[in-house]
Each structure stands twice: as C-alpha cells, then as structure tokens.
Amino acid sequence: MRNYARQKSAFCSKKRVFDAFDNLLANADFKYIFVSYNNEGLMRLDTLKEIMSRYGTYSCFKKTYKRFKAAKNKHCSAEYCTTEYLHCLIK
Secondary structure, three states, X not given: OOOHHHXXXXXXXXXXXXXXXXXXXXXXXXXXXXXXXXXXXXXXXXHHHHHHHOOOEEEEEEXXXXXXXXXXXXXXXXXXXXXXXXXXXEO
16 A cells, blocks of 8 residues: 655645745746746745746736635635646746
C-alpha cells in the first residue's frame, strides 16, 4: 500500500513552492506562460510577480468572485470573496 502523504508535491509545500515554481519557469520551453492563481495560494502576488519578471515581460489581470455561500450576502468582504489572478509571461 502506498503512503500518499509522503509524496507531496513541491507545489503543495510552503517551504518548497518558490524554488519549484522558479525552476519550472527557468526550464519552460514556451513563448507564452499563463498562470491562474488566487489570493488563497501559498505564494503571494508580489512573489509571483518577482519570480515571473525574471524570465520576460510580465503582466497580471485580476477578477474578484463571490464565494458560494448558502446564506445570501450583499457585500463582498474578504471572508466571502476570492480574487483570481491571471499572470502572463512572454518569455
């Protein structure tokens, strides 16, 4: 029987995600790279921007979404919303 807990991806580890992401971009053989990442991930927006900017022309677009909640809420507070960022890189 395999122990899946021991095979955790570097992208799911707060200690290893930065190096894994940097390595991925450094070795990517593509002209355009798009990364969709929300404000609840392990890396902060400024960190993603810093890493991606090392490898080409970087831009970012954002969209805020209401989270699903059974009770209706007219306001979009941080507790009830998430922000999705589309990070774009021309390598």
